[in-house]
Amino acid sequence: MSLPGLLRAEEEAVQPPRDPAYQLVWADEFEGDGPVDETKWRFEEGFVRNHELQWYQKDNASRKNGLLVIEGRREKVKNPRFEEGSRDWKKQRWEADYTSSSITTMGKHDWTFGRFEVRARFTPLSGLWPAIWTTGRGRWPHAGEIDILEYYSGRIYANFCWAGKHGRDLWNTGSHSIGRFVTDDSWKDRFHLWVLEWDEEKMTVWLDGEVLNTQLMKHVKNQDGPAINPFLGPQAFRLNMAIGGPQGGDPSKTEFPQRYEVDYVRIYQKDG
Secondary structure, eight states: OOOTTOSOTTOOOOSSOOOTTEEEEEEEOOOSSBSOOTTTOEEOOBSOSTTOSEEEOGGGEEEETTEEEEEEEEEEEEOTTOOTTOSSHHHHOSEEEEEEOEEEOTTTOOBSSEEEEEEEEOOOOTTEEEEEEEEESSSTTTTOEEEEEEEETTEEEEEEEEEOGGGOEEEEEEEEEGGGTOOSGGGGTSOEEEEEEEOSSEEEEEETTEEEEEEEGGGOOOSSSSOOOGGGSOEEEEEEEEEOHHHHOOOTTSOSOEEEEEEEEEEEEEOO
């Protein structure tokens, strides 16, 4: 079932071509100005994952001029969960030096199979870690993860992750130098189209019509717990910009604030 009135008359040509059998089932166009629509998204708060430096908070995400703007800032925020001597990294830091936002449809909406389209832009700088990704219901990595976009340390990533033996994580990683895509200074100013197509046979991620990574579904099976393919079940959507951490790199020489802007998220499925 399609959602009327969401496709703009001036829509650019979609790359890669979209099978006409795909129908729009969910979208956020981020039109107008104001807060993020919390009937569609929920916010993550505080220190969340990967020993990253940012404190996630609502204040750093809003709709501005028809865009979702996630702003990374260099600012100090006290950690109310701080505990002297704690072994939990989320409680060891008494304050954060950076803030940002992370939004997810987890607990509100998720989907099994489809075509996910996201038009977005960011400036590829040291310490920034913008992402477009999905996670399934249940514990990680057993519920699966699809990274439609990760950028950090000068590389663009498109990844698929599920459970290996003894709770470890198995990855199919597509890693590409940012130089493959950045041909001039205007790259950071232009919006780019990330696409995931996902069905019973395979998952493929594109950036501006170029394939970043493909995973055949027949080769996916959790090796810890039930031997299932987590990508046969629903995945919820996530948008965030992390800062720093072991993978994100050093943000100390990067000027802030920095913006990660999303024009739209559109999710298509085929009938049945």
